[in-house]
Amino acid sequence: MxxxxxxxxxxxxxxxxxxLVFGAAGALAQSAGPVNVEITADKTIAPVSPQxxxxxxxxxxxxxxxxxxGELVRNRNFKEDAAQPVYWDLVQEGxxxxxxxxxSSMHLNDAIPASLKLTVTSASxxxxxxxxxxxxxxxxxxxxxxxxxxxxxxxxxxxxxLTVAIVNKDTGTVVATAQIPKIGSSWQKYEVxxxxxxxVPSGANRFVISASRPGTIWLGFVSxxxxxxxxxxxxxxxxxxxxxxxxxxxxxxxxxxxxxEGNSAPxxxxxxxxxxxxxxxxxxMDDAWRYWSSDGMGLLEFLExxxxxxxxxxxxxxxxxxLRNGANFAPGPDLQPYVDEALDEIEYVTGDAxxxxxxxxxxxxxxxxxxxxxxxxxxxxxxxxxKGGYEGRFDQFFDAIRAKYPQLKxxxxxxxxxxEADVIDEHFYRRSADEMEAHANDYDTRRRGTQKxxxxxxxxxxxxxxxxxxxxxxxxxxxxxxERNSDLxxxxxxxxxxxxxxxxxxxWQTDMIGYDANSSYGSPTYYxxxxxxxxxxxxxxxxxxxxxxxxxxxxxxxxxxxxxxxPLRQPMTQDIPTMFFDATRDSKTGxxxxxxxxxxxxxxxxxxxxxxxxxxxxxxxxxxxxxxxxSDTNSITDPTKIAPVSANVSGLGxxxxxxxxxxxxxxxxxxxx
Ligand code: AHR
Numbered sequence: 202m203x204x205x206x207x208x209x210x211x212x213x214x215x216x217x218x219x220x221l222v223f224g225a226a227g228a229l230a231q232s233a234g235p236v237n238v239e240i241t242a243d244k245t246i247a248p249v250s251p252q253x254x255x256x257x258x259x260x261x262x263x264x265x266x267x268x269x270x271g272e273l274v275r276n277r278n279f280k281e282d283a284a285q286p287v288y289w290d291l292v293q294e295g296x297x298x299x300x301x302x303x304x305s306s307m308h309l310n311d312a313i314p315a316s317l318k319l320t321v322t323s324a325s326x327x328x329x330x331x332x333x334x335x336x337x338x339x340x341x342x343x344x345x346x347x348x349x350x351x352x353x354x355x356x357x358x359x360x361x362x363l364t365v366a367i368v369n370k371d372t373g374t375v376v377a378t379a380q381i382p383k384i385g386s387s388w389q390k391y392e393v394x395x396x397x398x399x400x401v402p403s404g405a406n407r408f409v410i411s412a413s414r415p416g417t418i419w420l421g422f423v424s425x426x427x428x429x430x431x432x433x434x435x436x437x438x439x440x441x442x443x444x445x446x447x448x449x450x451x452x453x454x455x456x457x458x459x460x461x462e463g464n465s466a467p468x469x470x471x472x473x474x475x476x477x478x479x480x481x482x483x484x485x486m487d488d489a490w491r492y493w494s495s496d497g498m499g500l501l502e503f504l505e506x507x508x509x510x511x512x513x514x515x516x517x518x519x520x521x522x523x524l525r526n527g528a529n530f531a532p533g534p535d536l537q538p539y540v541d542e543a544l545d546e547i548e549y550v551t552g553d554a555x556x557x558x559x560x561x562x563x564x565x566x567x568x569x570x571x572x573x574x575x576x577x578x579x580x581x582x583x584x585x586x587x588k589g590g591y592e593g594r595f596d597q598f599f600d601a602i603r604a605k606y607p608q609l610k611x612x613x614x615x616x617x618x619x620x621e622a623d624v625i626d627e628h629f630y631r632r633s634a635d636e637m638e639a640h641a642n643d644y645d646t647r648r649r650g651t652q653k654x655x656x657x658x659x660x661x662x663x664x665x666x667x668x669x670x671x672x673x674x675x676x677x678x679x680x681x682x683x684e685r686n687s688d689l690x691x692x693x694x695x696x697x698x699x700x701x702x703x704x705x706x707x708x709w710q711t712d713m714i715g716y717d718a719n720s721s722y723g724s725p726t727y728y729x730x731x732x733x734x735x736x737x738x739x740x741x742x743x744x745x746x747x748x749x750x751x752x753x754x755x756x757x758x759x760x761x762x763x764x765x766x767x768p769l770r771q772p773m774t775q776d777i778p779t780m781f782f783d784a785t786r787d788s789k790t791g792x793x794x795x796x797x798x799x800x801x802x803x804x805x806x807x808x809x810x811x812x813x814x815x816x817x818x819x820x821x822x823x824x825x826x827x828x829x830x831x832s833d834t835n836s837i838t839d840p841t842k843i844a845p846v847s848a849n850v851s852g853l854g855x856x857x858x859x860x861x862x863x864x865x866x867x868x869x870x871x872x873x874x
Contacts, residue, residue: 235806235858237747240784243813245740247688249785252451254734257658257694259458261490261708263701265498267337269441272497273425274334278313281493286317290333297328309353309421312483316419324413331411338703339404339718342367342376348395351424356384359416370407376400404718422480431509440721444714446510448731454515454694455503459489461517461580464525472546475499476565490708504571518543520579521594532593540601575610583615591615626657634675635754637661639777641678644686654689658696664834665710666700670843671831673725677798677866678781680733685783722840729866732824732845736868737794738785751776795869799861808858817855818872823848827865
């Protein structure tokens, strides 16, 4: 037993039977022989939270524009730079000549202040002048695939045709093409389909719009979509949605993160300007992550993303605090417009068509209300430099939301004392693998009250752009703790979710899923999370581990902060376990899921004794991830170097010994009655 190393609080919870006896850091000296694991099958600690495993998302690392959101054209409304048509180039072929420029005297609508003017000065025979869009680090083209182009255009001295094409940027080969036969003299929407043939999938393409006769053409808005998941109009990239669907996530926390807050209120996620026809959406500068957001992924698209993957939305509302200006809005009348904005937003999500904002949603194409259980007030408001700044703001939001929507659970992002938030959102970052493992058992001894915990952002930050296997194992250790404590931790989500791995696209090191224009992959952490979220029961079983090997760890010196400040005293070396466990059971089938993480470089025998089950089959199943080096990783070119392997195993029962490989994460499935 490890009670020698447990604090008074820990002992109290153990005595109350609320916490598992487990291999806590520093508790056990390393010794030879098997680790002894005892599982009690006729007692349950608590139900596993049905919403434990979910997703957190925001516009960072080109998560949507250049990521999940299907749009392939970059700067489709020419707003990313007021002076230049950035990401658009002039194309002149076959001796033809012309020019391109932004034209603020001719614009499609009030949301878009300028159009892209293409002047064809001379063109004859096979000559052509056009504009080429480079997309988000390339335009993808797959074999036998249809791409939908939508172009708002008008012309002077030119009647058509306009040629649209996906063209290989290295060879000039036309991969797919279509024509708009006639262009009128006033703004019109033109839609054409480009179909590829037997091409080799590639992201090395441009999207080209060209003319072979002299005249002037104005482009007001240009869009190109690949096939989308579930054929959604304005929908999402299929491969990335499939990676997410395979995780079976229970919820989606959106729209941030820092992206929710922006650097100041005008650059917050202003949901009202993300609705309706995409050609009417102004977009905004995502100054939290320093690039333009088209807002094609608007409030309704987030909700439809939830609908497509059967996730419940976890809506974070702007709470009057942005990143660069502290608590911009003091509680009281200055804050009230943002409280009203949040109430309107909840109405847009949940109201029926008889409500003002429910009717807007119906007008936007989704008459049925969405169900909503959780609303989060702000993001990481402990960074509000005004002492008590969040407390006042939270109370005002809490009172208004509770009064109008008493059924909603309200999540606070920092501790509050005057109102009882249903849930508190806790974030864990900047941790090495050792540090994550050192903290993996912290929640075992956390006091249980009525307030639940949402671990809304967490990650072992090792490996870039995506975590390596060292991080994957530490993340698995952390997940055993979340699952074991899911009476307290009702939801958890890793962050960031996505990264475009093209040069210059990322702002954050260590992100779960990587991609470029053409392909995508899950990191080792992605597969670990998928293993956990798709292989667990609905009841937490008591589990204790004895003779757990440990290693020494020197915690980093805490930073006192500030220039010239003396660092705080170096903390003492700690022993941390190299193995982590948890057990859950499916109450309907009797299957017991035992998770075993071995971060050491040696194979480890584990003796497992199960009491309280009338029988445990000798046949079962393992799902294992392992690699020969913690620095191994997955990538675009080697997407599944580290991935789960399933096997049927025998020799199991209510008392058996099973060896787990070095550097491994194992799910053991036991059929018990
Ligand atoms: O996940 C990246 C950022 O980390 C989030 O935007 C923010 O909430 C946290 O500080």
